[in-house]
Amino acid sequence: MSNDAPLGGGPADSVPTDRAPTDRAPTDRARAGRAHARRAPDTFVNGPSPIAVTVDVVLLTLRSGQLCVLVTQRDSPPFQDGWALPGGFVRVDEDLDASARRQLTEGTGVAASGHLEQLRTYGRPDRDPRARVVSVAYLALLPNLPPPPGTDRDGPTARWWPVEDLGSADGPVLAFDHPTIVADGVERARSKLEYTPLAAAFCEEPFTLAELRRVYEAAWGAPLDPPNFRRKVLSTPGFVVPVGARAAPRGGGRPAELYRRGSATALHPPLLRRSV
Amino acid sequence: MSNDAPLGGGPADSVPTDRAPTDRAPTDRARAGRAHARRAPDTFVNGPSPIAVTVDVVLLTLRSGQLCVLVTQRDSPPFQDGWALPGGFVRVDEDLDASARRQLTEGTGVAASGHLEQLRTYGRPDRDPRARVVSVAYLALLPNLPPPPGTDRDGPTARWWPVEDLGSADGPVLAFDHPTIVADGVERARSKLEYTPLAAAFCEEPFTLAELRRVYEAAWGAPLDPPNFRRKVLSTPGFVVPVGARAAPRGGGRPAELYRRGSATALHPPLLRRSV
DNA sequence: ACAAAAGTGTTAATTGTACACCCATGA
DNA sequence: TCATGGGTGTACAATTAACACTTTTGT
Secondary structure (H helix, E strand, C coil), X not given: CCCCCCCCCCCHHHCCCCXXXXXXXXXXXXXCCCHHHHXXXXXXXXXXXXXXXXXXXXXXXXXXXXXXXXXXXXXXXXXXXXXXXXXXXXXXXXXXXHHHHHHHHHHHCCCCCCEEEEEEEXXXXXXXXXXXXXXXXXXXXXXXXXXCCCCCCCCCCEEEEEHHHHCCCCCCCEXXXXXXXXXXXXXXXXXXXXXXXXXHHXXXXXXXXXXXXHHHHHHHCCCCCHHHHHHHHHHCCCCEEEEEEECCCCCCXXXXXXXXXXXXXXXXXXXXXXXX | CCCCCCCCCCCHHHCCCCCCCCCXXXXXXXXXXXXXXXXXXXXXXXXXXXXXXXXXXXXXXXXXXXXXXXXXXXXXXXXXXXXXXXXEEXXXXXXXXXXXXXXXXXXXXXXXXXXXXXXXXXXXXCCCCCCCEEEEEEEEECCCXXXXXXXXXXXXXXXXXXXXXXXCCCXXXXXXXXXXXXXXXXXXXXXXXXXXXXXXXXCCXXXXXXXXHHHHHHHHCCCCCHHHHHHHHXXXXXXXXXXXXXXXXXXXXXXXXXXXXXXXXCCCCCCCCCCC
């Protein structure tokens, strides 16, 4: 550290002490308002501006063949009764990745395991009507979770929503710029299936190749040829490794071989969806 | 964010007023220190923490067949006399993208035209020894600029540095976590060449296919077969559009046809580098 | 005429696609 | 033994890669 740039003079107790972003606490009263009144004048041109930093998480999973996103219900304005991504303020000594895992665990009870990657940062000045908030969005991928998280709490309700329903009339009303964030997250997941072994993050280990294939089919909305898919996956070193056992047969059909995630981080060549 | 939660009541002037991580302004005086003294205790658990938000820009261009990054010299600690990416604080009413363009123009005199995209956000708590600073990094691509920007100023000096030299002993000492940011930016550029028409962002319009090909060769460090490259580019709709003229012949060889950037945003199928 | 760079043609190898067919299990 | 899904084989199409060859310029 150094003296170069003197940190501001304000004492610690003069900084904002307001409530969390994922405020669903009953004490959440509206003190917010007047965000613009707090916005910095030109005196901040050469120094830091009062901008809050939050993390929002797009958690995707596969539920009965559908790609679903986890959202929590809001209980206060703005967007009261609407749905929002799990998220909240970043603590001053907390790494961004760690904050994302914490938001998931604290806000929804979802285990913080599984794939987590930074998605993108959203910072339009008007994205939150109350204040200037910059949000670092994360993308999390998990296998289907036995209990739909959060539904048994009396606090804010969490639920899975199929991503297909997001634009439609019977879909949820997403708060803030969360429609954009979710859309970006879904598109990131879809395209990363092409050139990374990420599809396995949706599968509980050990998994069959059919389960892995259904991830692609759900994400891309198109069927894949099972024989060709099998060859493709097995010919990519480190995509999956055989576990040496077979799945328990269920309801007819030959039992499938079991695999777990391999060590590969990229697919060469990629497994391209036939789009354009 | 997005999540609700009234932002705290702290007055604007109580937030940090420290300098940016990339601070190189002459008015950069030392007013303080003790960053940790301001770090939030548990009282901030549910509210916004005093975190500064900055933007750093990885500006890449092609100079005499080498991929180069723009860096500016620091004139104060930490990392005094080291090199840093152009960047600075985000203003409270300023969009992140707009801030990135401003940092480029103000800090280095580089025209804010050309390709600009968000790269990733860096927020390790210890990335700046003076205070908690979260930096949204951007990636900018420009054609070779006639004047090496910033070399004639008496303020901080800016210069291009070949990305090949970055790890070596005769390369620059990059401040903060800027080595990581530059590496991520270069890798992003290299991989986006594969599946987007982004290479054209490095070319002054109108350009020849040979110039476009040299972008790939410089970025990937391997020669490409000119006939096959030509067919590939021309068979991708919207990658480039012919201008209907020929370049002025220079020093032997048939004059090349001229093209400009097309409207395509993706390459189907991609133009893969033969790696692995 | 020669060198150099642009551009065209052709072929072999590789990869992707479609689909017929066999295997193992439950009913 | 039939239905169902897993797994293998194979032929054809599409794409890529390698390189010979022609065109157009400067010297």
